[in-house]
Amino acid sequence: MSDDAATPPGPAERSGPERIRALAHPVRLEILDILDRLGEATATECAQRTGQTVANCSFHLRTLAKYGFVEEAERRGRQRPWRPAPGGYDLRPDVGSSDAVRAADELALLTLERETRRLHAYYAHAHATPARWREAASMLTEVVWATPGELAELADDVAARVARLARRAPADRPAGARPANVLAVLTPDTHAD
Structure with missing residues (x-):
């Protein structure tokens, strides 16, 4: 990482409202999706895929880096590629912070909208x-x-299994592998007492 890149958040900051809100932006989610699929990309490559300007993508990449979602990859000549930060991201909010909970809810709704569009596109074809x-x-x-503990354990189990597949290096992916979208939502039933 270059000297001008922000230091990734520490454990206490990982579920703060500012960090969660930083991700709750359609362009940033799209850029993260691009990086997850390609492994790394420059602001120019992100702009080509999103239809945004290079300057806008550069701004969003720097914001994602500030909050520890992405990091600079090894330079390619004059190009500055970015890659997902190691370890993925768990955005379960600090439930003691109403601001963090609201931010996480906003992000969840935005994510559900994106994933619903993807599901519609898949099942239409x-x-x-x-x-x-x-x-x-x-x-x-x-x-x-x-119980709440069992539901949290199930979420952790699913997340760990998905992370093993999602974070495989390109050289470790078997022949014939292709990107697949995973949406796992575990919520308590609001109709139950």
């Missing part, structure tokens, strides 16, 4: 998806009876 990929796709809905 799923019939044209090769059979082996169509058979691998799934949608699971289930009511489970769990």
